[in-house]
Amino acid sequence: MSSTERRRPPTIHDVAREAGVSRGTVSRVLNGGHNVSPAAAEAVRAAIRKTGYVVNRHARSLITGRSDSVAFLLTEPQEKLFEDPNFNVLLRGCTQALAAHDIPLLLMIAGTPAERRRVMRYVTAGHVDGVLLVSSHTGDPIAEQLVEAGIPVVACGKPIGRKGRAARLSHVAADDRDGAREMVRHLVSLGRRRIATVAGPMDTPGGVDRLAGWREVLTETGLPAGDDLVAHGDYSRDGGERATAELLERVPDLDALFVASDLMARGALAALDRAGRRVPEDVAVGGFDDSPAAVAGLPELTTIRQPWDRISSEMVRVLMGLLGGEESSAVILPTELVRRGSA
Amino acid sequence: MSSTERRRPPTIHDVAREAGVSRGTVSRVLNGGHNVSPAAAEAVRAAIRKTGYVVNRHARSLITGRSDSVAFLLTEPQEKLFEDPNFNVLLRGCTQALAAHDIPLLLMIAGTPAERRRVMRYVTAGHVDGVLLVSSHTGDPIAEQLVEAGIPVVACGKPIGRKGRAARLSHVAADDRDGAREMVRHLVSLGRRRIATVAGPMDTPGGVDRLAGWREVLTETGLPAGDDLVAHGDYSRDGGERATAELLERVPDLDALFVASDLMARGALAALDRAGRRVPEDVAVGGFDDSPAAVAGLPELTTIRQPWDRISSEMVRVLMGLLGGEESSAVILPTELVRRGSA
DNA sequence: CTGAAAGCGCTTACAG
DNA sequence: CTGAAAGCGCTTACAG
Numbered sequence: 033m034s035s036t037e038r039r040r041p042p043t044i045h046d047v048a049r050e051a052g053v054s055r056g057t058v059s060r061v062l063n064g065g066h067n068v069s070p071a072a073a074e075a076v077r078a079a080i081r082k083t084g085y086v087v088n089r090h091a092r093s094l095i096t097g098r099s100d101s102v103a104f105l106l107t108e109p110q111e112k113l114f115e116d117p118n119f120n121v122l123l124r125g126c127t128q129a130l131a132a133h134d135i136p137l138l139l140m141i142a143g144t145p146a147e148r149r150r151v152m153r154y155v156t157a158g159h160v161d162g163v164l165l166v167s168s169h170t171g172d173p174i175a176e177q178l179v180e181a182g183i184p185v186v187a188c189g190k191p192i193g194r195k196g197r198a199a200r201l202s203h204v205a206a207d208d209r210d211g212a213r214e215m216v217r218h219l220v221s222l223g224r225r226r227i228a229t230v231a232g233p234m235d236t237p238g239g240v241d242r243l244a245g246w247r248e249v250l251t252e253t254g255l256p257a258g259d260d261l262v263a264h265g266d267y268s269r270d271g272g273e274r275a276t277a278e279l280l281e282r283v284p285d286l287d288a289l290f291v292a293s294d295l296m297a298r299g300a301l302a303a304l305d306r307a308g309r310r311v312p313e314d315v316a317v318g319g320f321d322d323s324p325a326a327v328a329g330l331p332e333l334t335t336i337r338q339p340w341d342r343i344s345s346e347m348v349r350v351l352m353g354l355l356g357g358e359e360s361s362a363v364i365l366p367t368e369l370v371r372r373g374s375a
Numbered sequence: 376m377s378s379t380e381r382r383r384p385p386t387i388h389d390v391a392r393e394a395g396v397s398r399g400t401v402s403r404v405l406n407g408g409h410n411v412s413p414a415a416a417e418a419v420r421a422a423i424r425k426t427g428y429v430v431n432r433h434a435r436s437l438i439t440g441r442s443d444s445v446a447f448l449l450t451e452p453q454e455k456l457f458e459d460p461n462f463n464v465l466l467r468g469c470t471q472a473l474a475a476h477d478i479p480l481l482l483m484i485a486g487t488p489a490e491r492r493r494v495m496r497y498v499t500a501g502h503v504d505g506v507l508l509v510s511s512h513t514g515d516p517i518a519e520q521l522v523e524a525g526i527p528v529v530a531c532g533k534p535i536g537r538k539g540r541a542a543r544l545s546h547v548a549a550d551d552r553d554g555a556r557e558m559v560r561h562l563v564s565l566g567r568r569r570i571a572t573v574a575g576p577m578d579t580p581g582g583v584d585r586l587a588g589w590r591e592v593l594t595e596t597g598l599p600a601g602d603d604l605v606a607h608g609d610y611s612r613d614g615g616e617r618a619t620a621e622l623l624e625r626v627p628d629l630d631a632l633f634v635a636s637d638l639m640a641r642g643a644l645a646a647l648d649r650a651g652r653r654v655p656e657d658v659a660v661g662g663f664d665d666s667p668a669a670v671a672g673l674p675e676l677t678t679i680r681q682p683w684d685r686i687s688s689e690m691v692r693v694l695m696g697l698l699g700g701e702e703s704s705a706v707i708l709p710t711e712l713v714r715r716g717s718a
Numbered sequence: 719c720t721g722a723a724a725g726c727g728c729t730t731a732c733a734g
Numbered sequence: 735c736t737g738a739a740a741g742c743g744c745t746t747a748c749a750g
Binding site: 041086087088089090093094099101104119120123124127128131134136137139140141147150153156157158159 | 384429430431432433434436437442444447462463466467470471474477479480481482483484490493496497499500501502671
Binding site for chain 2: 726727728729730
């Protein structure tokens with residue numbers, strides 16, 4: 033037993049007595065104050081202040097059927113995302129955006145099948161009103177299951193996969209294609225003419241869309257955009273290094289490189305250094321993400337910033353809309369070119 | 376409206392009907408199965424499976440007075456902690472340890488005074504059963520307020536401050552002093568005799584205890600441990616660099632350096648490099664934390680690893696104990712020397 | 719605008 | 735071992 037006993041907190045009944053009204057009236061004040069006279073409302077507010085009353089959310093939820101809480105669900109094999117600082121920005125942003133609605137965020141991790149089952153049971157039992165979903169391969173079956181079960185869900189990132197289902201999954205994402213376009217236009221504006229790219233995996237939206245953006249700008253500009261100028265990495269540093277070495281072999285005269293992630297770009301810089309190419313003099317390098325990797329070494333990376341702070345607030349906004357009965361929707365947010373030393 | 380309507384989930388009443396027993400009996404099965412015949416228990420279990428029943432936690436909480444949820448509270452001026460990968464390990468560990476108890480983790484951030492007030496109101500209203508508290512300067516007033524209010528709290532890290540209050544605050548921490556001792560013993564075993572230290576701020580446990588460990592071992596060994604061998608940093612890279620430059624001026628013949636954090640140690644390496652000292656040949660350098668900074672450059676740091684995975688599971692264990700009526704307690708966990716290139 | 723009343727889904731003494 | 739009943743703290747039609 034703790035020596036400091038917790039007193040039973042005041043209930044709506046205490047407030048009603050203090051204010052000289054019925055419990056129904058107190059409840060009405062609590063829920064928007066409709067159909068309450070100004071005098072009664074003021075008396076209730078005073079009584080709330082005096083008693084220190086705070087609503088019992090369990091009692092409220094029991095009757096409303098809402099939980100007034102939201103899950104932040106991570107379906108990742110956790111290691112990856114928990115090492116990504118962007119994940120922290122997202123988590124913090126969502127927590128704070130929800131706090132503004134007085135809604136707590138429940139952090140749930142569904143890495144293993146057992147964890148997924150637990151989470152599905154918890155969520156479908158109505159213990160949360162909705163789910164903010166974060167996973168990298170957004171063809172994730174859990175997204176489908178949740179939508180199927182009628183749970184309001186907002187995913188972070190564009191869903192990949194069967195169009196029919198995907199259409200019903202609300203999501204918020206940065207504009208990968210346009211970001212890539214902006215970077216490649218920048219490289220072109222620098223006078224570069226042999227612009228190769230290290231793309232991400234083709235089963236991720238970043239892999240597909242950033243490559244598409246690269247190709248579009250080159251084609252529009254009349255510059256070469258053949259498959260020989262494309263190598264693929266797995267978003268790791270080493271992957272970027274290997275892919276770049278491959279490109280240097282195939283296209284020795286390349287004068288610029290658009291790399292689909294900053295981490296891969298760091299690997300690209302290592303490969304270029306080993307090959308004796310100076311950056312940015314011989315080869316201009318552009319990254320993507322504006323992650324800490326961008327400034328973790330020299331030269332610092334010119335890159336594309338994803339608006340993580342806005343992504344989190346938009347995710348919460350869309351989810352609140354869903355809870356209010358709105359249709360599912362997609363939000364694509366603009367990116368931003370950040371100029372540093374590498375291009 | 377979503378096109379997939381959520382059906383009203385089965386209640387204890389549906390289960391009772393299906394099993395041919397009263398709702399009281401179903402509830403008893405749900406709560407440990409005491410005073411229930413094997414036959415009745417089996418019938419109830421079958422009915423639960425058949426109906427897909429999941430307890431309504433709001434109804435349960437309303438009557439038990441427990442919320443069966445726990446807050447993970449961050450009182451940091453957020454930037455710092457959210458950039459620390461150890462924080463992620465801690466958060467993930469706590470989430471998963473709680474999940475094993477079927478208890479969701481509510482992430483709460485109390486950076487600003489307004490946020491602190493909101494959190495205090497939420498917590499003291501009984502919306503969570505207890506708090507896992509993370510903050511760097513653990514003399515944090517919110518810890519005191521929570522304990523004062525009779526809320527079960529477990530802090531991460533040793534509380535600093537008024538002894539009386541601190542004693543009542545349960546906490547889990549790595550053994551800073553012993554970790555420092557181990558590192559300094561290692562430096563001594565390398566044959567080093569002029570071992571200086573870059574300590575952390577004296578208002579943090581890591582600052583105080585790691586310095587104490589350094590001094591103890593040197594004194595025991597009969598090596599110099601005077602104040603001229605001590606400089607202070609603020610846990611930042613630049614702070615470590617400045618402090619090291621200061622030491623090099625004061626003690627040009629130092630042959631080893633114990634730095635109270637890996638990030639500061641990276642700064643120390645820069646200062647040593649600028650001064651033309653080779654590491655580890657001229658100066659052996661030991662860090663603390665085993666953070667990513669330890670392997671972010673060359674040489675990789677010999678350092679002291681904090682057991683973050685165990686810290687999280689112990690925090691949850693202690694909190695569960697508190698909720699079960701146990702007295703507050705402190706858990707100090709052993710650290711581990713990690714040998715790499717710098718010493 | 720207001721109060722009295724029903725009821726949300728559960729747990730827990732209380733009888734038997 | 736079991737059921738009937740009270741009650742947790744709220745919201746919301748329903749009368750007035």
